[in-house]
Amino acid sequence: METSTAFTDRLGAVLNRPGVGIAVFLVLVSIAMSFVSPFFLTWLNWANILNQSAFLILLAVGMTVVLIGGGIDLSVGAIAALSGGVVAWLVSAIGFPLPLALLCGILAGTLLGLLNGLIITRLGIPDFVTTLATLALIRGILLVWTQGVPIIGYSSNGYMMLGGLRRLPYGLTVPEFITAFLVIAGILIMRFSRVSSHLRAVGENPEIARLSGVNITRIKLASYALSGFLAGVVGVLLAGRLGTVQPNMAAGMEIQALAAAIIGGAALSGGRGSLVGAAIGALTLVVIQNVINLTGIPPVFETFVIGSVILVVITFDRVSGIVSGRRAQVAG
Amino acid sequence: MKIEPVEATHTALPESLLQIGGLLKRFPGTIAVNNVSFAIRSGTIHALVGENGAGKSTIIKMLSGVYRPDGGEIRIKGQPVDITSPHVAQECGISTVYQERTLIANLSALDNIFLGREILARIGGTLGLTDRQAMRSAVVELCRDFEFDPKLLSRPVEELSALSRQIVEIIKALAFRSELIILDEPNGGLSIHERQVLFAQMRRLRGRGTAVLWVTHQLEELAGMADEVTVLRDGKLVGTIDGAEARTDRVVRMMVGRDVETIESFVTGAKGSAAIKEHGKVVLRVEGLSDDTDLRDLAFTLRRGEVLGIGGLQGAGCSRIVETIIGARRMTSGRVLLDEKPRRIRSTRHAFAAGIAYVPNERKSRGILPTFSIAQNISVSSLPAFARMGFIDRKKEASTARGFFDALGIRARSVGDQIVRLSGGNQQKAIIARALAAKPKVIIFNEPTEGVDVGAKIEIYRLIRDYIASGGAAIVKSSELVELLGLSDRVLVMKTGRIVGELPGLGADQDHESATRLEEKFMSLAAASGVN
Ligand SMILES: Nc1ncnc2c1ncn2[C@@H]1O[C@H](COP(=O)(O)OP(=O)(O)OP(=O)(O)O)[C@@H](O)[C@H]1O
Ligand SMILES: [Mg+2]
DSSP states (O other), rough: OOHHHHHHOOOOOHHHHOHHHOOOOHHHHHHHHHHOOOTSHHHHHHHHHHHHHHHHHHHHHHHHHHHHHHHHOOOHHHHHHHHHHHEEEEIIIIIOOOHHHHHHHHHHHHHHHHHHHHHHHOOOOOHHHHHHHHHHHHHHHHHHHTTTTBBOOOOOOOHHHHSSOOOOOOOOOOHHHHHHHHHHHHHHHHHHHHHHHHHHHHOOHHHHHHTTTTOHHHHHHHHHOOOOOOHHHHHHHHHHSSBBBBBBTTTTTOOOOOOOHHTTTOTTTTTTTOOHHHHHHHEEEEHHHHHHHHHOOOOGGHHHHHHHHHHHHHHHHHHHHHHHHHTTTTTT | OOOOOOOOOOOOOTTTEEEEEEEEEEEEEEEEEEEEEEEEETEEEEEEEETTTTTTHHHHHHTTTTSSOEEEEEEETTTEOOOHHHHHHTTTTTEEEEEOOOOOOBBBBBHHHHTTSOOOOOSSGGGGOOOOOHHHHHHHHHHHHHTGGGGGSSGGGGGGGHHHHHHHHHHHHHHHHOOOEEEEEETTTTOOHHHHHHHHHHHHHHHHTEEEEEEEEEEGHHHHHSSSEEEEEEETOOOOOOEEGOHHHHHHHHHHHSSSOHHHHHHHTTTTTTTTOOOSSSSEEEEEEEOSSOOEEEEEEEEEEOEEEEEEEETTTTTHHHHTTTTTOOOOOEEEETTTTTEEOSSOOOOOOHHHEEOSSIIIIIIITTTHHHHHHGGGGGHHEEETTTTHHHHHHHHHHHHHHHHHHHHOOOTSSSGGOOHHHHHHHHOOOOOHHHHHHHEESSSSSTTTTHHHHHHHHHHHHHHHTTTTTEEEEEHHHHHHHHHHHHEEEETEEEEEEEEEEETTTTTTTHHHHHHHHHHHHTTTTTTO
């Protein structure tokens, strides 16, 4: 009796962790798909999925950090595009060596993120409004700057390798390693550093965070700078993969990143979210695209399917939240 | 009416740790703290008392860096300090338990305790890496003292009971070696036992040379605990007196400027008057109520014109019963009948619609809608009555609210003010007004006078009596024995989820037993040994 309630309690707690719902969903879809398409569970297919999801995972992780801190960053797609543009331009027009150009690109992304943070904390403009504006602003700058013409002529073998267009042994790619490294570093920081609790506190209740002596401004700035940094990394890698920088590069990726973060357990109301969940969420979105390709469902259905998945996963979370919410009062 | 002369404040003794001089804080429409000066010495417990709205919390917030004073100065060890933020206050050696809840729901108890003051790891500390082991061992002892299972330290506080959360708040302040610990009504929701632990901790701090600034409305606690008592009235200093001289009647006189009926005399004054009172027909009947915790097969009735008390030790299930009746918790079996008709009540909204109004405990987190005006807070549970063609009739809402202001003596600038601007006692009256505005058949009070000053307490008791006299019926859950026995016609005594006995209330007691005798009976029922 004792042990069985302890077990269901623990099961409830595990199910209620952010990201667990979506992980279960991902496993179920994969099992189902292995019956539909023999190709699905091959290494080659998964190498593709991983290669395609590396960028979205990074953006989703950045988005999650911002969401936990009570913000939202709609400008990540635009920042990625501008960062990519900076690298492409520096290499092709100025003749910068690639490593230096990459650094400049990532720095540009980080500074733009910081700018978001400064507008939000110094001018007190809401996060949503600020990043909606900078999304348009940055994209606009890129359009004016390129006059709508793609930047070309910067590609090289090394850059293609870096962007994941060329593969390493076993079909692995460089962006996968970069993503894995950054995500693991992020998870470790969230696990062992005080930044994590400060971020959650600021996101859930800034007033209480302030009473406790947390520097809210610094936390907010750091979260947006991080999001900008990750968008910058994505942008410069994407420029390498694509070989040209279109002014509308990475357009709409902010929405995908947001979707991935939310199905991974992040709350728009702040204070909650999980980096692992975000990564799994991003992976799920790419798997769905993959499934659609493999099963021959017309690609026009993709957006519809993704919308449904978001609803299903959120509903699942809500229901398990209500169940464990009832449970919560018992404890302590 | 005798005006107490303003007593000499303690002059700057060399050992005074903190001195405030001419402190001033204005809010739109009020001067919350008006030229207040006193000194707190190391190694003493300094009580700060006054009616609701007297300015106690405002002073505390200025000492803790939440508000900036509009005038006056704060000195620590003789040096003027400018406490510009809570962080600066911490660095000045000041730790505070605020009257409001200050925990982050989604963080573990341990993370909450150390939020903003984490112990950093020796390696990687500059990167913000924390030493969880060190943090844990720093508070394990305190947890034991408060009988708070250290295993719960890693649980998110949203999963903890209200009592455990309050203990976490206290540990959060005590965990650091501070020179001044400020406790703003720390014992809200604590049972007798935890209160004793808290007092023991306060004495221990005093023994260590720490200064404790302590706000309480439980004036009878002052005499044994406080070394000095500073009394405020309407934002002004009345005086600082020696703890040994702080008899309740004297303090009350200083607080309100006149003699006030004590709770005991109010309660016993009604003695006998209700004794022969005929109660009407049954309005609320509870049958076979059980839930997934230890509530088992509870049955009782409530008649018109009756006050039914529910009491017991912490964890006996008193709160859970009332929360189950009003639909905030689920029952696994049993039913609730209203006017002898079974009703399924699944939320407080259903309860209000069915005619059961609820006055929740933990006002700050559950009672008020903080961003709404006082008038909106009063009308929110009975909006249909204020609706005109789908819109809320704001004029009617305001005039109703004004009616309650007069009837209940709510003190505020205007009904359109945000409710958080009110002091605790006035917020509580507004919430009772909300219940009354719904014109319910039954009102369920969960700790009706939590954080309410002596004068307002009696006013609230009057409100409850008046409501009963006008044909209402009420259930009162209270952990204050005088209140419970004094207000109720009958008291159900709970223990481990079961009703273990019924006592008459003081007023309805046919045998005219003394209050102490009744209290003894209550305690022996509630704490009877047996499987626990
Ligand atoms: N943020 C605020 N804005 C406007 N007025 C406020 C604010 N905080 C407090 N007040 C007002 O200042 C006065 C003092 O309030 P304070 O909270 O200090 O009282 P208190 O003595 O702590 O009362 P209680 O015992 O109810 O906690 C009250 O009149 C209150 O309405
Ligand atoms: Mg107060």
